Amino acid sequence: MKRSIIITLLVIAMLLLALANMLWGSLSIPVADVVQILLGGQVEAHPQWTYIILESRFPQMLTALLCGMSLSTCGLMLQTLFRNPLAGPSILGIDAGANLGVALVMLLLGGTVTLGSLSMSGYLLVIVAAVLGALCIMLLLLLLSSLLRNPVMLLITGVIISYVTGSVISLLNYSATEEGVHNFIIWGMGNFSGVSLDRLPLFCILIMLGLMAALLLVKPLDAILLGERYATNLGVNVHKTRNWLLLCTGLLTATTTAFCGPVSFLGLAVPHIARMTLRTSRHRVMLPGSMLMGGCLTLVCNLLCTMPRSGSIIPVNVLTPLIGAPVILYVILKKR
Amino acid sequence: MLDIKHLTTGYGSHVITHEINATLMPGELTSLLGSNGVGKSTLLRTLSTFLPPLSGEIVLQGKALGSLSASELSRLIGVVLTERPDVQNMTVRDMVSMGRSPYTGFWGRLTPKDEQYVTEAMKLAGITQLEHRMINTLSDGERQKVMIAKVLSQQTPVILLDEPTAFLDFPSKIEMMRLLRRLAHEMQKIIFLSTHDVEMALRLSDRLWIMHPGEVVIGKPAELSQNGELTRFIQVDGVRFDPVLMSYRILM
Numbered sequence A: 001m002k003r004s005i006i007i008t009l010l011v012i013a014m015l016l017l018a019l020a021n022m023l024w025g026s027l028s029i030p031v032a033d034v035v036q037i038l039l040g041g042q043v044e045a046h047p048q049w050t051y052i053i054l055e056s057r058f059p060q061m062l063t064a065l066l067c068g069m070s071l072s073t074c075g076l077m078l079q080t081l082f083r084n085p086l087a088g089p090s091i092l093g094i095d096a097g098a099n100l101g102v103a104l105v106m107l108l109l110g111g112t113v114t115l116g117s118l119s120m121s122g123y124l125l126v127i128v129a130a131v132l133g134a135l136c137i138m139l140l141l142l143l144l145s146s147l148l149r150n151p152v153m154l155l156i157t158g159v160i161i162s163y164v165t166g167s168v169i170s171l172l173n174y175s176a177t178e179e180g181v182h183n184f185i186i187w188g189m190g191n192f193s194g195v196s197l198d199r200l201p202l203f204c205i206l207i208m209l210g211l212m213a214a215l216l217l218v219k220p221l222d223a224i225l226l227g228e229r230y231a232t233n234l235g236v237n238v239h240k241t242r243n244w245l246l247l248c249t250g251l252l253t254a255t256t257t258a259f260c261g262p263v264s265f266l267g268l269a270v271p272h273i274a275r276m277t278l279r280t281s282r283h284r285v286m287l288p289g290s291m292l293m294g295g296c297l298t299l300v301c302n303l304l305c306t307m308p309r310s311g312s313i314i315p316v317n318v319l320t321p322l323i324g325a326p327v328i329l330y331v332i333l334k335k336r
Numbered sequence B: 001m002l003d004i005k006h007l008t009t010g011y012g013s014h015v016i017t018h019e020i021n022a023t024l025m026p027g028e029l030t031s032l033l034g035s036n037g038v039g040k041s042t043l044l045r046t047l048s049t050f051l052p053p054l055s056g057e058i059v060l061q062g063k064a065l066g067s068l069s070a071s072e073l074s075r076l077i078g079v080v081l082t083e084r085p086d087v088q089n090m091t092v093r094d095m096v097s098m099g100r101s102p103y104t105g106f107w108g109r110l111t112p113k114d115e116q117y118v119t120e121a122m123k124l125a126g127i128t129q130l131e132h133r134m135i136n137t138l139s140d141g142e143r144q145k146v147m148i149a150k151v152l153s154q155q156t157p158v159i160l161l162d163e164p165t166a167f168l169d170f171p172s173k174i175e176m177m178r179l180l181r182r183l184a185h186e187m188q189k190i191i192f193l194s195t196h197d198v199e200m201a202l203r204l205s206d207r208l209w210i211m212h213p214g215e216v217v218i219g220k221p222a223e224l225s226q227n228g229e230l231t232r233f234i235q236v237d238g239v240r241f242d243p244v245l246m247s248y249r250i251l252m
Helices: A002-021 A031-038 A047-081 A094-108 A122-145 A151-175 A176-188 A201-215 A219-223 A228-233 A238-260 A264-277 A283-303 A320-335 B040-047 B070-074 B090-098 B113-125 B140-155 B170-189 B198-204 B221-228 B231-236
Strands: A110-115 A118-121 B004-009 B014-024 B028-034 B055-060 B077-080 B160-164 B192-193 B207-212 B213-220 B238-243 B247-250
Touching: A002 A047, A002 A264, A002 A283, A002 B113, A031 A047, A047 A201, A047 A238, A047 A264, A047 A283, A094 A122, A094 A151, A094 A176, A094 A238, A110 B077, A122 A151, A122 A201, A176 B160, A201 A238, A201 A283, A219 A228, A219 A238, A219 A283, A228 A238, A228 B014, A228 B077, A264 A283, A264 A320, A320 B170, B004 B040, B014 B040, B014 B213, B028 B040, B028 B055, B028 B170, B028 B198, B040 B160, B040 B192, B077 B113, B077 B140, B090 B113, B090 B140, B140 B170, B170 B198, B198 B221, B198 B231, B207 B231, B213 B221, B221 B231, B231 B238
Parallel strands: B028 B192, B028 B207, B077 B160, B160 B192
Antiparallel strands: A110 A118, B004 B014, B004 B055, B207 B213, B238 B247
């Protein structure tokens, strides 16, 4: 099948899934009414529908969509940067870094940081801490990646990093106040419904920034596929590109982790699914392709997570390893 | 013309080759011979500007390489490395078109003219029939030719190759060297490669550089054969070099 057709189909699938996410829930609301509410109208007989659609289903749908797009983009960029098919934000421990950053400010500093006259607290602080935590791990991995050429070794390093951050977090939990621990646990359970309508704009802006920056890196990313030296020979400033990639993946992973909690395996799996369907490595095709597939996949996850009628929500992390694990196995077996 | 003036290569304070003075001419295939660890790769890396020279300069078409920007360099010097890019899901044509990236715009889109150069490069390297194959399904020899086509589509006057025949079987080695010789002669390119295949280099190169620790001896194969330089390089215990036949013999 031609790539343009696949991309078009993905766009259509994404739109349909987005609509399905708006319709699916404990309460059934007719399509016409959903559309009317989304366009700014009211349904006279059921004023509470407006609240359900705008305050709950719409933010949740958009969060799931952007989260999937951003994690798949990160996965693709990390796989290219480390030239390692097993790279991904969760498996390399980058979201664990974001986790640690958040734990540090929430548990150790009590949720407020004051630097001279600048005081930061609440959500903004959580995001900044998550970004810094993610960047630290990325830097560490980059330093180690020149020593760890073997894909599996890098993977093991990621697992070790996750364990170490995990133990630091336990230690922080142990010595923190009851309120701090409570806040941190609430945050850590996060899912796609964690972003409320008033926080949605900030989330959207941060993710869009990251996704746009990723798209701007299409050409150097292609060159980096050939290795550092070939890329340099093609006139690409490898050092600068690496820094941009670091910043971009750090921002995207940290933002999704800060708002939705750690979502595992998606970032690793989606680029492989995209490669299998699109049959190319060129980022001009792969980046939009992975974004769309990631978006579709999280929208499907969100549908499956929302139990109709009962209204209860299964954590996303219950589903994502079911998709991710077979892909990892496939990659390892193929590499053998 | 590529002029190498008082070039000293090495890493940090560790000097590997000292004060090389030489010229690489367009239309010539030049082979660099030398034992392992003598500094062939370091010299090639320095010429490719991956490594800064410790002192001296390299001048191409009247301009010192050190003064050129990365994008200017990418249009002057093309490289083929020993390391083989391990890319899944990339077709031969896609790989060859990567050579056009110094000329394409921000998104890397190819113009019809770029596409034409890519087609020509594949034809020159003799891989037109592989166009739609995936890189990871090719043999070592085919893959090496793809990298040559890639560097041809880059359209640089200088092509540097680090042991391009290393992983190839015997017929592919000969084919590769003949291809490079033909490209140097027909397209008036400066082609400079390092190799351990002494006999092949003797027969097919226009000029040889023999690298000894601390010095580089340069000359045409016949000259170096006559003046005993090749004998000095090849003749170890149990090997005799015949300067007339330009061939060596292993004593049993």
